[in-house]
Amino acid sequence: MKKQVWIKMMLLLAVLTQLPSCSVSKSAIGQKLRNGFTVLGYGDSITEGSAEFSSYLFPLDSMLKAAGFKPTFIGPRRSQRGGIAIDHFGYGGRNAEYLAARVDSVYGLYPADLVLLHAGHNHFVEEAPVKGIVNAQRNIIQTIRKKNPASVIIVAAVITSGKLPKYEYIPDLNIAIKAMVDSLNDNHVVFVDQSANWDWMQYTISDKVHPNRAGANRIAANWFDAIVKISREKL
Template sequence: MGLGDSITEGGDSFSCYLYPLWEKLFTAGYAFDFIGPRESACRIGSLNHCGFSGQTVEFLESKIDSLYRLYPADIVLLHAGHNHFAEEKPVPKMIASYKSIIHKIQIINPQVYILMAQVIPSKKLPKYAYIPELNEQIEKMVNELGSDRVRLVNQAEGFDWERHTVIDKVHPNKAGAERMATVWMSALVQILLPSEITYRPEIVSYKRLSNGESLHLHIFKPENLSGQESRPTIVYFFGGGWTHGTPIQFYRECAYYASKGMVAVAADYQIASLHHTTPFESFDDAKDVIRWLRSHASEYRIDPERIAASGASAGGQLAAALGTIEEETGFINYKSNLLVLYYPVVDNGPEGYGTEDMKKQYHKISPLHTISKRTPPVFFAVGTEDPIVSVKTAELFKQKMTDNEVDCELHLFEGAGHPIFYYRKALDETFYKVRQLTDAFLIKHGYIR
C-alpha cells in the first residue's frame, strides 16, 4: 500500500511511482496487488493507493487506524513529508505522527513491513527548507525503533530536483517517478521471497513516432537455437479498449511459448490515454509490427510464413484485423498466418462495439465484416457472460469462417465475462484451461510440439 500525499497519488501534470513500481514487480515475477481507497490513472487503467494530495502526515495519522483496518496491506510504503511550511518548525510533530502511524499499523498487524522513506528534496524554498532536517530525524527514528519490520528507505539520496521534478520543483516528472520506483524496488526485494520467474525480454524499437518517441517490441527468444534454424512466432497485442494497456500483460504467455521453442513477442502500440490516438492508428502500428518481424526474420530466427497474431479484447481486434483486413493492394506483408484470439472485439460495425469513426468506416477495421477465404485459421475464446463480445457474435464469426472453408475453433467459457480472467490478479484454473486449449491449437497447426 502506497501511503502519503500527492507524491504518492500523482496528478495530471506530474507522475507518481505507482505504475513504474507495478511494472518492476510484475516483470520480476511477483504476485501482488496495490490496495487502498483511492485510484490513480495510469496506462493500465488505474492503481489503488492511500495517497492524499495536499495533506500532511498528521492527517494520515488521524485516518490510519480506519484506513489500515479496511486495507490491511502486508507492506506499507510510507512517503509523506510535504505540505508544511518551514516557519512552522514542523519536524518534531511530524516525527511524532510517523511514530503514531507505525504503532497503530503494528497493533493491527504485527507482521506488517513498513518501509519508511526519507522524502524527496524540493527546491520550493523557503517553504520546504525543513526537509533536510526532517530526513535526518526520520533516519534517527527508524534506528531508535530497532525493528526489522520498519526499514529506512532513502528516497532523498540521488534525487535531483532539477532533473527529477516538474516545473513546480516539488512533484516527480517521469524520470523522478522512475527513480522513486527503483529505490522502492531495491528495498522490496530485501523482504520479498524470491519469485519463481523473472522476465528478461529483449526490448527493441520497431517504430519512431512523429513526436520522437519510439514504440517497442518485447522479444522472448527460445533457448538452444542451432545454425540458421527458424522458428514459428507468436505476437501479442494487449487489451484495454485502444485506450489503456501494456505489453507486460502477455509476459507470462511469451515466456511460456519461448520455452516451447517459439519466438514470442509482446507488442506496444499507440493508445488514446498516452498518445491521444484512435484505433486506426493502433491498427497501423499492428501492421508495422508484422512488417518489422518479417524484415528482421533472419536476425531473430523467425519463420516469416509462421507468424501467429494474438491478443485480448481490443488487442484481439487488432490481431484479428491482421488476418482479415486487406488494403487495395492486398495485405502488403502484414498478414499473419494464424490467429489466437481471446474475447476479441471483432464486430466494429454499426451495431457493434467501437468508436463512431470505427462504425462509420467498419469495412476498414471490423474483422467480422471482412472474413474471406484468405483469412488464416482462428482460435477464438470467449465467456458466455461477456457483455461486449456476445456468444451470438462469436458464433456468427465462426459461421463466416466455416462458409469460407477456414478452420475456426470456438471455445465458450461458461459464466465467464470480459475478460475471461484477470492477468493482474491471482491466476485460476481458467487461465490454465485457456493455455491448454491454445497449446492444442498450436500443436494442430505445427507451431509447437
C-alpha cells in the same frame, strides 16, 4: 518427578503462547513477499500523482511484476494512467498529521502486507514542523504494527524540493526520520533514503516539488530495491 516436568512444560508453553506475534521472522517476511502480497502506498500527492505529474506506483507495479513478484495494490483512493488503475492512500495536499489521524480506519479496512510511507511535505519551514511530522509517522507505524504484527513498513526519507524557503526543513526532517526508524529497532520497519542522489532540477516538474516521469521511476526503483532485499532476508 514426571508430573513436575509435565507441569513445567505446560507453564513454558503458556508463556510462549503469550509472546507478542511481532516476532515473525525475516525469513517469513521474505517468503510472504515471494508468494504474493498486498501493498498500500501511504502519503500525499507524491504517492497519488495527478494529470500533471507522475506517481511512483505505476512504474513500481511494472518493476515488481517484471521481476516475478505478485503485488496487489489496495487502498481507498485510486489513480489511473494509460488505462491502468492503482489503489492507494495517497492524498494530495495533506500532511503527515492528517494521514496519521486516519491510519486506524484506513488500515483497518486495507490491512496490507506491505506499506510504503512517504510523508513530509505540505508544511512551511516557519512552522518548525519536523517534530510533529516524525511523531505522526511514528503513530502511523505503531498503529499498523499493532493491527498487523506481520506487516512490513518501508519508511522513506522524503524527496527534497527546490521550492524554497518553504521546504528548507526537509533535510533536517530526513535525519529525524532515520533516527526514529532506528530507535524502533523493529526488523519489520525499514528505512529507505529516497532523498539520496535526488536532484529536483532533474527529477521534478516546473513546480520544483512533484516528480516527473524520470523522478517517479527513480522513486519506484528505490522502493523496488528495498522490496527485493527484504524478500531475500534470512535469519
